[in-house]
Amino acid sequence: MKNSHCKHLKECASCTFDTSYDEQIGLKKDFIASKFSKFYKGEFKVFRSKTKHYRCRAEFGIYHENDRLSYTMNGLNTKYLKIDECPKVDEKIANLMPNLLKNLEKDEKLKFKLFGVEFVATSSDILAILLYHKDINSIKDELLNLAKILDINLIARSRGKKLVFGSEILNDTLNIKDKIYHYKFESGAFLQPNKAINEAMISFISDNIKAPKDLLEMYCGHGNFTIPLSFKFRRVLANEISKSSIKNATLNCELNGVSNINFLRMSSEELIRAFGGESFRRLSGVNLNEFDFSHILVDPPRAGLDKSVINFIKNHENIIYISCNPLTLEENLNDLCKTHEVINFAIFDQFVHTKHIECGVILRRKDDI
Ligand SMILES: C[S@@+](CC[C@H](N)C(=O)[O-])C[C@H]1O[C@@H](n2cnc3c(N)ncnc32)[C@H](O)[C@@H]1O
Known part of the structure; x- marks a missing residue:
C-alpha cells in the first residue's frame, strides 16, 4: 500500500518516505539491524508513532x-x-x-x-x-x-x-507511567519534536535502570529526561551547554518538587576536564568526588560523542545512549563496545515519513574488563 499521508508527497523534501507506515517501520528496523547486529544479537524493539499531527x-x-x-x-x-x-x-x-x-x-x-x-x-501553549x-x-x-x-x-x-x-517561555506536561511532570522551556531551546515518542523514550530509559545509585546525564537540555529519572536515583549531576536550558532545568526542579539534581552549565568536554581536576567557576560549589555514578546517560547532538567523553564514560558500569544519528552512534559504539556490551536496543520512530531514526541503547560493562 502506498503512503497517502500528504498531498505534497514526492514534491516536498521534508517527508520523503513513499511507503505505508508498516513498510517504513520494516525498512528502518532492517537498516538498524544491518548496522548494529554486530553489537547486539537481541530483538530491536520498535516504538511506533502516530502518523499525523505528531510534530510539535x-x-x-x-x-x-x-x-x-x-x-x-x-x-x-x-x-x-x-x-x-x-x-x-x-x-x-x-x-x-x-x-x-x-x-x-x-x-x-x-x-x-x-x-x-x-x-x-505544547500541551497548553x-x-x-x-x-x-x-x-x-x-x-x-x-x-x-x-x-x-x-x-x-x-x-x-x-x-x-x-x-x-x-510569553516566550512555554509550559508543557509529560505523562510518564501515569505520573505527570511539568516543564518550562524557551522557544529557541532544543525540544524533542515528537511528544508521544519522547514519553516512550523516558519510560524505556526508566525501565532499563537496575541497581541505581547516582546518575550523570550529559546534554540534559531543560531536564526533559532528568526530572522523571531523578526519582530513581540518590543524586543526579546533569550538564548542558545552553544557558537558557540550564536556567529552565533549575526552574523545572522546583516545579516538580525535585531537590537531588545539580545542573551545570558546561559543555561535556569541559565537564570531563573538571573530572580530571581542572577548576571551573561554573562548578559553583559542586564537589564532583561526592558522586558515585552507577549510570551515565548521554543524548548528544547529531555529531555524537567527543573522544574525551567516550574515554570518560567507558569507565562506568552502565551507559544509556540516546542517539538521533545512527552513523555517529555506530562510530561511538565501535569504541564503547570494547569495554561494554549492548544489552537492549530500541528504535524510536520520532521522525515519521522521513529516513531519520532515533535509537536508545543500553550498555553494561563486560564482566571480564
Ligand atoms: C539532542 S539534544 C538533547 C537534549 C535533552 N536530552 C532533551 O531530551 O531535551 C542535545 C543537547 O545537547 C546540548 N549540547 C550541544 N553540544 C553540547 C556540548 N558540547 N556539551 C553539552 N551540551 C551540549 C544542546 O544544547 C542540546 O540541548
Missing part, C-alpha cells in the same frame, strides 16, 4: 504572490515548494496555520518583508515566530493586535532584534 515544532518559508501569501518547504526538485497543508504538525499548529496567513494577508505592514514562520505547540527582513519596531502595534486576535504567543524577529507578545 515546525518551520516554513513564506512566498509572496500579488496580495497572497503561501507557506513553503524545501522542494525535492525545486528550491522551495508552496504548500497548503502539512499533516505532520501538531493539531494546534495545523489549525493556526491558515488563520495566521489570512490575518497576515489583510495587513500590508505585517506581510511586507516577512520571509518565514516557526511554530511550537502555542507560539508563532515571524521572521522579517526589516526593522520590526515599525510594526509593533500591528503585531500586538495580531497576537490578541489570534490569542497566541507571538514573537517577531529580524536581524539582532526580537519582540515578544505574550
Whole structure:
C-alpha cells in the first residue's frame, strides 16, 4: 500500500518516505539491524508513532504572490515548494496555520518583508515566530493586535532584534507511567519534536535502570529526561551547554518538587576536564568526588560523542545512549563496545515519513574488563 499521508508527497523534501507506515517501520528496523547486529544479537524493539499531527515544532518559508501569501518547504526538485497543508504538525499548529496567513494577508505592514514562520505547540501553549527582513519596531502595534486576535504567543524577529507578545517561555506536561511532570522551556531551546515518542523514550530509559545509585546525564537540555529519572536515583549531576536550558532545568526542579539534581552549565568536554581536576567557576560549589555514578546517560547532538567523553564514560558500569544519528552512534559504539556490551536496543520512530531514526541503547560493562 502506498503512503497517502500528504498531498505534497514526492514534491516536498521534508517527508520523503513513499511507503505505508508498516513498510517504513520494516525498512528502518532492517537498516538498524544491518548496522548494529554486530553489537547486539537481541530483538530491536520498535516504538511506533502516530502518523499525523505528531510534530510539535515546525518551520516554513513564506512566498509572496500579488496580495497572497503561501507557506513553503524545501522542494525535492525545486528550491522551495508552496504548500497548503502539512499533516505532520501538531493539531494546534495545523489549525493556526491558515488563520495566521489570512490575518497576515489583510495587513500590508505585517506581510511586507516577512520571509518565514516557526511554530511550537505544547500541551497548553502555542507560539508563532515571524521572521522579517526589516526593522520590526515599525510594526509593533500591528503585531500586538495580531497576537490578541489570534490569542497566541507571538514573537517577531529580524536581524539582532526580537519582540515578544505574550510569553516566550512555554509550559508543557509529560505523562510518564501515569505520573505527570511539568516543564518550562524557551522557544529557541532544543525540544524533542515528537511528544508521544519522547514519553516512550523516558519510560524505556526508566525501565532499563537496575541497581541505581547516582546518575550523570550529559546534554540534559531543560531536564526533559532528568526530572522523571531523578526519582530513581540518590543524586543526579546533569550538564548542558545552553544557558537558557540550564536556567529552565533549575526552574523545572522546583516545579516538580525535585531537590537531588545539580545542573551545570558546561559543555561535556569541559565537564570531563573538571573530572580530571581542572577548576571551573561554573562548578559553583559542586564537589564532583561526592558522586558515585552507577549510570551515565548521554543524548548528544547529531555529531555524537567527543573522544574525551567516550574515554570518560567507558569507565562506568552502565551507559544509556540516546542517539538521533545512527552513523555517529555506530562510530561511538565501535569504541564503547570494547569495554561494554549492548544489552537492549530500541528504535524510536520520532521522525515519521522521513529516513531519520532515533535509537536508545543500553550498555553494561563486560564482566571480564
Ligand atoms: C539532542 S539534544 C538533547 C537534549 C535533552 N536530552 C532533551 O531530551 O531535551 C542535545 C543537547 O545537547 C546540548 N549540547 C550541544 N553540544 C553540547 C556540548 N558540547 N556539551 C553539552 N551540551 C551540549 C544542546 O544544547 C542540546 O540541548
